[in-house]
Amino acid sequence: MSGAEIEARAALMRAADVGDTTMGRLVACRGAAGAVEAIAAGALPADFVADEGRQERSPDLGQRLGVWQARLTAADPAADLAAGERAGARLIVPGSPEWPTQLDQLGAGRPLGLWLHGSADLRFSCLRSVSVVGARAASPYGAHVAAEFGVGLGEAGWTVVSGGAFGIDGAAHRGALASESPTVVVLACGVDIVYPSAHHSLFAAVREQGVIISECPPGVHPTRARFLIRNRLIAALSRGTVVVEAALRSGALNTASHALTLNRHLAAVPGPVTSETSAGCHRLLRERKATCVTTPEEMIDLVGVIGGDLAPHPRCPAVPRDRLNEATRKVLDAIPSRGGAGPASIALAAGLSLDTTLSSLGGLAAAGYIERVEKGWRLRRAVPTAYRKADTLPDPVDSSGADAFGEVALFPISSPEA
Template identity: 45%
Template sequence: MTRLLELDNRELHRILAPVTPPALGVDLSDATGLTNRFATAALSTLVEPGDTDAALVIATLGASTALTAIVERWATDRILRTVAEIDEGAAAVLGGRSRARGPRDVAPPTEEVGPVTRLDEALERWLPRLSLRASVRSLEAAANVGAVFVIPDDELWPTGFGDLGEGAPIGLWVRGRVESLTACDRSIALVGARAATGYGEHVAMESAAGLADRGFAVVSGGAYGIDGAAHRAALASDQTTIAFLAGGVDRLYPAGHTALLTRIAEHGLLVGELPCGSSPTKWRFLQRNRLIAAASRATVVVEAGRRSGSLNTAGHAAAIGRPLGAVPGPVTSPASAGCHRLIQEYGAACVTSAAEMAELTGIAEPLGDVAGAGSVDGVRLRVLDALSPRTPRTVREVATRAGMSERDAISTLGLLDVESLASEREAGWIKAPPQRER
């Protein structure tokens, strides 16, 4: 594979190291891993978000072999035979007749040809974009803005994306504090109309602040209206907020939110499926919404008219079984008609406070109410027991002592930090002294 790409391991390391920080737990000396990571990044420049054909090929063959097949222009039959050797079911799906087209009409009438398969059509989509140089430039552009490339094999990959099945992203471009990806395990998506009313923005800000007080990260789409209000309130509350973008993480859209999105990149996360330089489109916005729904433990529509794009996010949440809530508004307000419809026709829970939104997740209530170690749940108590009040310990040491993964340890330490039960020092984490009552 490296010969095919005309990149040796040293060159791959040079390209990938800036976008693969230690927090991902990646062994950059692993040649196979480097090739797989580069192949996944390259494939992300070829396919549109939510391309289930690409996901199926990659899941079956692996990113390296999938890219090899595309670069070397393997015949459809060869790819299908290779897939069938591993998964006959996947080969049957990819070899099935295209849903959009009938028999081939490009060959002379005397030549016998079969129907156009899904794989034929997929290759027609991917090949015009094939440029390994462009793939390298995407990685270099990401490094220039401090972005990171994350793949499903990485420790920090949000587990919620597994519920998307073949619709899961093949990789993510992340700009900001990459460790904050663990916050997805305790997050709620607040979404709504861009043309929000004063009522809607007020509720969004109050809800985001209340959720932040309870230790929840706030997920949204970085847009005007409800999204922006939720992000601002989370930032003001010094809580993690994550904005999923429809384009590259270097393309801050909308332009009027450049300052806000820059702050999110500094204190939270900007996340996208597309490489740097990619522009947002209507289709990409719709596909972006599935990530918002899947990354979060629950989705709440704060304010939405009957045709609001946030209803698409609600649909994705419902489709993968995520809890769905909607905030009621004045019955005379068209801006809340979409929320009322979600409650009446789609079984969304009627939520009116941050406490009710938090209940949707099934996560035990408010971290802010924790008075001390005696009221801490089992997981957090294990991490507290692994800490010393005097000797700083690294995340790995804490995880080993607590008997859990480093990912769970990072997440729990963050929550304990919010509760002032633990604090991070230069050399590691320590148990915070108990707060004296005043």
């Protein structure tokens, strides 16, 4: 990468708005140095002009050229490069070893260059990365979940990509830092600007362990438009985006739509339906645009290599009666909890043959489920408080909050025939 090419790109980063696709096409057509030359000369290449005329929303090239020209005149790329260097930052451009080639998918909207500030290698860090985005005005729940995702992704060797805002962004980066993993902060202003200013020490920690990046030249302040355009970078850098918490009107949903446009994985973390800060996540789920994820492992399962990064399937609690076969379960269901029933009556209630019933009764007695009493068999009162009389049915709320299945197993009430 020649110094002239880098300086030309630095100049164009001043001339064009971020994400200016017309500029992107001019550079693709003539190279950065050629583009600078054409703009300075006030004469755009004829083939480029013809191509632009065929664009769906063809821009007013005369007006655009005027703006570029005026800004280029005011620009001082050498000073930008010097200022960046003084601040400890570096400019990378397409073709630089550290350039993340997944950004090429942005086509003409690919950034002209990226300013990087930090110790981590951007390209390497983003190979296995997840964008964790969400509301600035996050709830404590959202901040907790974002931090858990940061820690979990980091511990599994995945890099967090996010903005630099309060709320979800900050929590995710802090989680990643806590797991001693690199993390990538994508700013909508120059990398030398600390915005919000209270993130001064967070950004310092990121520069130590990760990297802060921006397509804005040093000294440029954030604007609304730059935040929106910045979001495409967050979506494009990672394999997938997870929205942790987002109101119905939220920048995170803008990032989500970029992820969908780029065919990246999109996930959303559910939250209470009573929380406005989860309403955006729920809309993504409801419209089936996003996959529901509840843990970092599930996110990795979504974006990871098939077979290599599978999330463990959520396990159900096992109860001892799971190990009983069907006939034995039927017999257990037919045994009264008080009094007692003979094998023939139990067989009738269970709907099984006497032989099968007798064999199951033996097994159940050996396993301690039932006991022999004068009138036949009854449930063993192993946990006296959990067993009640069959005809005054037990109050399930008394038992330990087990679900319906577990509890029913505790009172295989005497069948009507008993």
